[in-house]
Amino acid sequence: xxTLKILFWVCLFITVYTYVGYGLVLWLAVxxxxxIKGRPRPLTLPADAELPHxxxxxxxxxxxxxxxxxxxxxxxxxxxxxxLHLMWVTDGSTDDTNLRLSQYPDVEVVFTPERRGxxxxxxxxxxxxxxxxIVMTDANTxxxxxxxxxxxxxxxxxxxxxxxxEKRVMARDDSHTAAxxxxxYWRYESALKQxxxxxxxxxxxxGELNAIRTQLYEPMPENALLDxxxxxxxxxxxxxxxxxxxxxxxxxxxxADLTEESKRKQRIAAGGLQSCWWLRGMMNPxxxxxxxxxxVSHRVLRWTVTPxxxxxxxxxxxxxxxxxxxxxxxxxxxxxxLFYLAAAVGYILDATxxxxxxFYVPYYFLFMNLNVFRGIRYLYTHRHGGTWEKAxxx
Numbered sequence: 001x002x003t004l005k006i007l008f009w010v011c012l013f014i015t016v017y018t019y020v021g022y023g024l025v026l027w028l029a030v031x032x033x034x035x036i037k038g039r040p041r042p043l044t045l046p047a048d049a050e051l052p053h054x055x056x057x058x059x060x061x062x063x064x065x066x067x068x069x070x071x072x073x074x075x076x077x078x079x080x081x082x083x084l085h086l087m088w089v090t091d092g093s094t095d096d097t098n099l100r101l102s103q104y105p106d107v108e109v110v111f112t113p114e115r116r117g118x119x120x121x122x123x124x125x126x127x128x129x130x131x132x133x134i135v136m137t138d139a140n141t142x143x144x145x146x147x148x149x150x151x152x153x154x155x156x157x158x159x160x161x162x163x164x165x166e167k168r169v170m171a172r173d174d175s176h177t178a179a180x181x182x183x184x185y186w187r188y189e190s191a192l193k194q195x196x197x198x199x200x201x202x203x204x205x206x207g208e209l210n211a212i213r214t215q216l217y218e219p220m221p222e223n224a225l226l227d228x229x230x231x232x233x234x235x236x237x238x239x240x241x242x243x244x245x246x247x248x249x250x251x252x253x254x255x256a257d258l259t260e261e262s263k264r265k266q267r268i269a270a271g272g273l274q275s276c277w278w279l280r281g282m283m284n285p286x287x288x289x290x291x292x293x294x295x296v297s298h299r300v301l302r303w304t305v306t307p308x309x310x311x312x313x314x315x316x317x318x319x320x321x322x323x324x325x326x327x328x329x330x331x332x333x334x335x336x337x338l339f340y341l342a343a344a345v346g347y348i349l350d351a352t353x354x355x356x357x358x359f360y361v362p363y364y365f366l367f368m369n370l371n372v373f374r375g376i377r378y379l380y381t382h383r384h385g386g387t388w389e390k391a392x393x394x
Contacts, residue, residue: 001323008316008329011309018306019365022297026195033199045153048080052155053131054148055085055214059121062093063139067100070139071107079148088139089125091115118207119227123219135211136228140252141167143209147248151211154243161216161240162232164202165209165248166190185364190246192298197244200290203298205232205242209250216240225382226271233279236291258350262371269375270382272303307372340366 013021045051056074063070074086086107090097092115101109110125126134135151137143143165151163167186196202207228216235224230232242276299283300285292317336320329339362346363349356 001320001325004316004319004323005325005329008313008320008332011312011316012332014301014306014309015313017297018301023192023195025297026192026199030195030198043153043156045149045156051080051083051149051152052133053083053085054079054133054135054152054211055087055129055131056148057087057089057125057129057134057136058139059089059118059125059136060093060097060139061090061115061118061121062095062097063090064096064100066140067097069142071104073142076145077143077148078145084148085131087125087129089121091121091124116222119220119224120222122227122231123222126214126217127219129214132214133211134214134217135209136207137209137250138207138252141208141250142252143250144248147209147250150245150248154245155211155213157243159241160243161213161235161238162205162242163211163248164193164197164205164232164242164244165211165250166244166246167206167208168249168251169253184361185368190244193244194246196294196298197242200294201236201241202244203233203236203242203294204229208252209248213240223382224271224274225267225379226275229271229275230278233275233282233295237279237282258367262367262374265368265371266374266378267382269303269372270379271375272299272372273375273379276300276303303372307369310369 056077058070060067077084086104087110088097088101088107089110090101091110091112093111098109098111101107110128112124122136133152133155135148147165151165154160154163167190169186193202205228210228210232212231212235216238217231218234220227220230220234236242279295281287282295283292313332313336317329317333320326321333342359343362343366346356346359346361349359350363
């Protein structure tokens, strides 16, 4: 029984720490840092004449439906036009994406007929970039007008090698529950990124909007499933930091439904497992203790150990209750039963077109963890290539 109790408390600690405890520890660490060092002095943006040239890079595969909208959004950028260079990498596109782009002579189109995935497209496009900074964004995301200036402002600190913008998920209406769940997750994730950045460095950047110093880019293996994460974490591994700023943000609609959202979660989970293995050296506290702490706490646990710990709590609790181990284990089991019942109600309500945030939160939480297990299979079947099927947006 003692062994079961130890396993129970270890699994419970890992689960609670991953989703709640780390955020609390991070909040406290940031407060202590500010008490000791004070708030950092705000960076200032150079005058327009001194602003650096920037390449605004979009990797797109068969995005003919959003080309005009994306170009219109780009035209609204508050940045000197003579210093903003537009590049689209459309490797493998078979629709009218290139034809639509041909209507815009100021857009440099990089294309090869073969589709090898987004990572290969990044390697191809970035190899041709001549500006010191690259801002990368997805074709289907709309970026705020001030984003590039804000990114350049962050880059005034020479220790910053990458800037992570904020992802904002939009829902078309109250019935778009997949987007609401995704949006809730990203609000929590954004809060963690901000505190990570305040403590030392954000743990990665999302592909919806990020920027790097061109000289720091290292070509990645073409079978990388989370190219944006691997790219940004390699920069951290070289001694630079990833700055997070909510003042540069990308907006997109959430997945059309949870079936489509599951495609994304499986790919992200698979890419997370792949990345943890590739970047395993960053878990060594002897190299950089703060990075190791942040990387393991924020990324590694939720992609590897925690889903298994969450699953293990079920049989452990049942065994301890049956062995009459004590009231605390009975209460713990009852709380788990209530949680899973709430998740089941959330699933039923979602399936029948009803809405309840109270029940949707536990449902979406389990949905994310379930897709980690699906991601293991995804990684096995996609380990040799970086192409993937994009999820339909709402």
